[in-house]
Amino acid sequence: MAGKSSERLWFDCGLLPSGWATGLEITIAGGAIEKISTGVTPPSGAVRGRTVLPGLPNLHSHAFQRAMSGLTEVRGKDQDSFWSWRSLLYRFASRIGPEDIHAITAMAYAEMLEAGFTRVCEFHYLHNAPDGQRYDDPAEMAGQIVRAAEETGIGLTLLPVFYAHSGFGGQPPADGQKRFLSDLEGFAGLLEDVGQHTVNQHDFVLGIAPHSLRAVTPGELKTLLLMDKAGPVHIHIAEQVKEVEDCLAWSGARPVEWLLHNAPVDGRWCLVHATHTNDREIHRIAKSGAVVGLCPVTEANLGDGIFDGRAFVSYGGHYGVGTDSNVSINAADELRMLEYSQRLKGLSRNAMTGAGYASTGRSLFEHALAGGGRAAGIPAGLAPGNPADFVAINAGALPEAEDGGDALLDAWVFRGKSQAISEVWRRGERVVCGGQHVQRPAIEARYKAALRRLLA
Ligand SMILES: [Zn+2]
Incomplete structure (x- = not known):
């Protein structure tokens, strides 16, 4: 999948190589992270309440x-x-x-x-x-x-x-x-x-x-x-x-x-x-x-x-x-x-x-x-030049850790709640939405047909 060019996404909070930051604006170009600004007030209409983690x-x-x-x-x-x-x-x-x-x-x-x-x-x-x-x-x-x-x-x-x-x-x-x-x-x-x-x-x-x-x-x-x-x-x-x-x-x-x-x-x-x-x-x-x-x-x-x-x-x-x-x-x-x-x-x-x-x-x-x-064999993490590969956790998915930060990672790992991840981007393209892969129905139908063949 090709990444869209020059897109901007906003997140309330995110984990950068330097640690947690708030008010993130991530600019994506050619499937890679071009720039990350912090302390940004998102434009009106931007999706709010998301924490971003590197994939x-x-x-x-x-x-x-x-x-x-x-x-x-x-x-x-x-x-x-x-x-x-x-x-x-x-x-x-x-x-x-x-x-x-x-x-x-x-x-x-x-x-x-x-x-x-x-x-x-x-x-x-x-x-x-x-x-x-x-x-x-x-x-x-x-x-x-x-x-x-x-x-x-x-x-x-x-x-x-x-x-x-x-x-x-x-x-x-x-x-x-x-x-x-x-x-x-x-x-x-x-x-x-x-x-x-x-x-x-x-x-x-x-x-x-x-x-x-x-x-x-x-x-x-x-x-x-x-x-x-x-x-x-x-x-x-x-x-x-x-x-x-x-x-x-x-x-x-x-x-x-x-x-x-x-x-x-x-x-x-x-x-x-x-x-x-x-x-x-x-x-x-x-x-x-x-x-x-x-x-x-x-x-x-x-x-x-x-x-x-x-x-x-x-x-x-x-x-x-x-x-x-x-x-x-x-x-x-x-x-x-x-x-x-x-x-x-x-x-x-x-x-x-x-x-x-x-x-x-x-x-x-x-x-x-x-x-x-x-x-x-690839650079990982939210940093300019790296592939725009990241995941979002919505506030409310892990209510014990609504303020984000380390508590959110502790809750994600130990609370054991599936579906805490709502969206996933790969090379800047959103491939998971609402917790589901965007092509899940077709992929799942084909998988079930293959299983029927193999287990017959
Ligand atoms: Zn093995």
Whole structure:
């Protein structure tokens, strides 16, 4: 979607990089913020009573998994775990075609915008046709994701996934993984082919995602890093205890320990989950400048475990949040789950409140904004030159915090009221109005038809 040129919007209150300000006039040109003035009296007739917040980046999504939401919550014969969930996922993924991925992804992205996310990092691995053959256009499925992003307006950081093995040390892939597989040459081609689908994208970012140390050998990892020397690099790491045990058996090192020792991990990197890490690893990630991609709702849903967020924040580490499996899509839910899991783990309150913060809601929000932007490869926040991506909360939606400020963020995160966000702008275009994506009816109808096909 193209941004309208030279539009002005007024807000009673807003969160700028310098802190809270009142009487905001935001001038938008060419989809970017041109100017922000404060202390302005709005013209008569301007909408009043809105607080503006920067849109959050969602740093980790597998959009197609949205269609499984609520379908895996039935107890099986044996103990259910990440691994039993993954077998269900593989069976479901085997049925999804290009039309389905477009319909599901558009629904997920519309919901992300409604929930306060204005950009998504899509960790995309469903590349091949159901029989494992490449589509005529190897970027067919990636192209459907780009189409869904264009249709909904969400900013896209696409992370095509390299996946070649089923376990550490280059083990041969399993049958259920055949839709994900590439070799290095095919992957280089895929990165190129994505380009023909992104000509209409304004601030598209392309990165790479070596799937995990299970799926990529050390030699492959090295070659992948030569294919993209500037974009974001995302990797799943240390999500499961079994993964740590297998990595130790293979290399004598823990996954994060191995990665930090063998790859040039820096601010371009996003280590997704990093759940099972010891204090030394957490300290070293913080020092590297890499972002830890926390997906608290999915990690809870899958019974993964709890990252030591309190220690990481105390070391000055960067983090953001992602909706990962998209079992629920809500920025406030992710931030609340993150804080609550730390409270449950550490038996104390206000665990993720960084140095210099009084408000936990504000600390969570600003960390997720900065870390999410870093992981997405875009500048985030309400500042001139940045994409005009922001959300409005109407006075009255959170009556305990009518005066705005930090209390509003605390209420938004902890009160758990859905629909507090009334409007969302992306590149200056209003894509959510009255809490609903402007194209929701058509997107939802197509999504329901896709679900009927897939679950038939
Ligand atoms: Zn993931």
